[in-house]
Amino acid sequence: MAAKGKMHERTLARESALALLYSSDITESDVAKIVDEGAYPADDLDLPVYAEALVRGVAAHRDEIDGYLSTTSENWALGRMPVVDRGILRLATYEMVFVEDVPVSVTINEAVELAKRYGGEDDSSRFVNGILGRIARRLEKGAEAVADAGRTDGDVEASGSSAESADDPAGDSACSDASPLDGTPETAIAE
Structure with missing residues (x-):
């Protein structure tokens, strides 16, 4: 409780x-x-x-956070984003990168809920979900690279096949199909 x-x-x-x-x-x-x-x-x-x-x-950490957002949000300059969405993204990116006791999935869910309630556009929640999903995958790849750097040649990868990890490092694709930024058609997000 x-x-x-x-x-x-x-x-x-x-x-x-x-x-x-x-x-x-x-x-x-x-x-x-x-x-x-x-x-x-x-x-x-x-x-x-x-x-x-x-x-x-x-x-x-605003400069670093904005760096994550700028490199992840293709075709969307920070200044073009609705102010509320930009605030949600900064808040969630900070929490994902710097707050260790909150799972990334919780941060993304909370940010999507904020976007549904306060977002600047009708599709704010999808936009936020897509950007944060990309950041999550980027962070996961970075964690894998750090882990790989510490391995010796004789170490065996503990998690599933590398193809599974490369396609979906988080283990599910809930965030990957929601991005309106990559030119692919948007699909419905399970809520």
Whole structure:
């Protein structure tokens, strides 16, 4: 039951963090400064601790996060993305790359839910899912490369066949067919 409460708290914290990132983007203000000055959009509520950690993390790693997004979102410059979608993507990318205790699949699901609720376009959730799915595959490949670098010639690969891993490193293709960016037809996402 404590895990369920923590999950709900983190969901609310992500919403709060998104509100701050949105406010920062719209006003072109430093998000850390907004937090420090206590200019949290919901003045009657305290900023959740996890939201503050997310916001400060995004601010501290924004260049790296934007690098992930720029190289992953083909044909979509960051400035062309709807502000809310960009905030969701920055938040989720930070969580995927830098927060170790949250599974990537949870981060993607939470981001897709935020996009459904607050996204700037009708297909925001598909857009967010596609970009984050690509980042997840990129991170998985990076983890595999690090693991491969530590192996000796006599080591045997523990996970399935390399063909399976190369085609779908996460073990499922739920994220791979949702991208509107790769020129392939969009397919329905199981919800």
